[in-house]
Amino acid sequence: MSRTFQVLVSLKIPDAVANTALNTIRRRMNLTEVASLSRAEWWCAEFDDACPDPQDRLRALVERTGLFMNPNKHRYQLIEGATPPPAPAGAAHILVVDREDTVGAAAQEAARAxxxxxxxxxxxxxxxxxxxxxxxxxxxxxxxxxxxLAVSTHRTAGLFSNPHYQDAILPP
Incomplete structure (x- = not known):
């Protein structure tokens, strides 16, 4: 058995990447009904069940190492469980993960050590x-x-994930 936690890391300042994506959605893809778009780096950490304080350990890793964020420009949210939190009312989440998660694997190796x-x-x-x-x-x-928009299938269709190496998940 294990215990799983998520860390959502977002910028404290306006996110230029999200703003560019929103501009593309509205102007290039003609989806003017999109009111807002935000993004957060999503981390999912699984700890052994025998660990007495996994949430405290993860919080310490986030706050005291540079593996997850820069505290000068990022904020984070720690959530128990493996499923992303529900989207705010009237919104929807799209979780994009690389099939070969090299960034996660490198961070895992550093965090384990x-x-x-x-x-x-x-x-x-x-x-x-x-x-x-x-x-x-x-x-x-x-x-x-x-x-x-979850999966890019053409230059003018889809945006958030490349089907050749990423998966797009739409949590309930």
Whole structure:
């Protein structure tokens, strides 16, 4: 058995990547009903069940190492469980993960070697959690737009994931 936690890392300042994606969605893809778009780096850490304080260990790794974030420009949220939190009302999440998670694997190796992990960290995965909200009453729902944009299939269709090396997951 194991215990799983997620860490969502987002910028304290306006996110230029999310703003560029939103501009592309509205202007190039003609989806003017999209009201907002944000992103967070998503980390999922699995600890051995025998670990007495996995949440405290993960919090210490996040706050005292540079593996997850820079505290001068990022903020984080720690969540228990493996499923991303529900999207805000009227919004939808798109979780994009690389099939070969080299960034997560490198961070896992470094975190496992760190004394703060206490040898209890089993796995560490990384992805990007996008949150999209549509203007209510404008036609398509946030979920419908998220499904449409989740996987890039053509230069003018899809945006968030490349089907050749990434998976897009739309949590409920």
């Amino acid at each position: 760190h004394p703060l992990a206490g040898g209890a960290l089993r796995t560490l995965r990384r992805g990007v959690l996008w949150t999209l909200a549509a203007q209510p009453g404008q036609g398509k729902t946030s979920r419908q737009i998220a499904e449409e």
